[in-house]
Each structure stands twice: as structure tokens, then as C-alpha cells.
Amino acid sequence: MLVNGAVVAGKGASTAKGRSAEEFEQIRVILQGRFEDLDREYEEAVAQNTRLRLVEIGDAAGDDQADSGSKTAERDAATSLLRTLLDRRTQAEHALQRLDDGTYGNCEGCSNPIPVERLEVFPSATTCVHCKQVRERRAS
Numbered sequence: 001m002l003v004n005g006a007v008v009a010g011k012g013a014s015t016a017k018g019r020s021a022e023e024f025e026q027i028r029v030i031l032q033g034r035f036e037d038l039d040r041e042y043e044e045a046v047a048q049n050t051r052l053r054l055v056e057i058g059d060a061a062g063d064d065q066a067d068s069g070s071k072t073a074e075r076d077a078a079t080s081l082l083r084t085l086l087d088r089r090t091q092a093e094h095a096l097q098r099l100d101d102g103t104y105g106n107c108e109g110c111s112n113p114i115p116v117e118r119l120e121v122f123p124s125a126t127t128c129v130h131c132k133q134v135r136e137r138r139a140s
Ligand SMILES: [Zn+2]
Pocket: 107, 108, 109, 110, 111, 112, 127, 128, 129, 130, 131, 132
């Protein structure tokens, strides 16, 4: 669907929906940085997880109950960390894709551009603060 040329051609031209090319570039740098951080953390967590499993296999024979219990907890924590990191990495990746196809950064509620200050803090945000509050009020 996306041709490389189309993305490059959008650069420098003033972008639609009231956001400047500089802002897009700023957001892209933030998102890309976040994605790389998460990617690195995820790879580290995977390596850590593998080590835990190897230790577990090696030690299993000599374990008493308490030992194997704390190892299970450790492994569960590692697994849930992996899941969280993978989730966040997917979100950042998704945001980068939306940035490329021009749908990124507009509120899903009111379709106004989400302020860049908000995106800096929450790069994966899909609504402006106002719409988020409205949603939360409806939900509660
Ligand atoms: Zn909104």
C-alpha cells in the first residue's frame, strides 16, 4: 500500500491538519528513540528469560520447595515484563506506521491534532486530553 516515494515526498511540504513538518520530525525522533529503547530492553529481557530457564533446568534436581517457588515467581515476573515490553514496542511501532501514513497524532474523538507536548509524554496517545477526560467520565 505504502510506496517509499510517497513518504519521502511528504517531507518538507507543509502537512495537512495543522501540524508542521518540524513537529512531525520531532515526534518521529521521539518515537523512533522509544522504539529502539524498548527493542533493546525487550532483547535483554529475552536473554534474561533464557538464562533463568537454563538455570532452572540445571538446578531442578536439587531444589527444595521454597527454591522452586521463588524461581517460579521470578520466571512469572520475567514473562510479564516480556509481555509488557512487547506491547509497548508494538504500540511504538504502530505509532511510527501511523506517522508514515499521515493518521498519527490526530485525536480519535474530535480529530484535532493532539498537542505535541502531550505526544512527547505519551507518544502512543490516540486522543487529546479533553476527549480522554470525556471518555473516562463516561466509563466511570
Ligand atoms: Zn479530542
